[in-house]
Amino acid sequence: MARMFTVAVKDTDKTFPCAEDQAVFKAMIHGRSGPPNHGCCGGGCGVCRMRVEGDWFAFKPMSAAHVSEADKKQGIVLLCCVQPRSDLVVAPVTS
Ligand code: FES
Numbered sequence: 581m582a583r584m585f586t587v588a589v590k591d592t593d594k595t596f597p598c599a600e601d602q603a604v605f606k607a608m609i610h611g612r613s614g615p616p617n618h619g620c621c622g623g624g625c626g627v628c629r630m631r632v633e634g635d636w637f638a639f640k641p642m643s644a645a646h647v648s649e650a651d652k653k654q655g656i657v658l659l660c661c662v663q664p665r666s667d668l669v670v671a672p673v674t675s
Contacts, residue, residue, distance in 0.1 A: 585664040590671035598664050604636070605659035621660045628659040634668035
């Protein structure tokens, strides 16, 4: 059985559960904490680009057009391409 983690949306009271084998963005949409535009969910459109604090695993390639190697070092990812490996905090990318 997959381990469950809690994902918190920074500076809000929103949290949602996410299984270790589930894309964080899918869990966010399912938990109604995501944006109205659900995007491609395939790593190509960039709608789900956010900063993540915590341990995560990229199970799908992220478009270099939306996430550079420098971004990844700062925890900026495409949420549809990552799964949690700990409780996470996610936040919009402001710059
Ligand atoms: S939803 Fe399109 S890249 Fe994640």
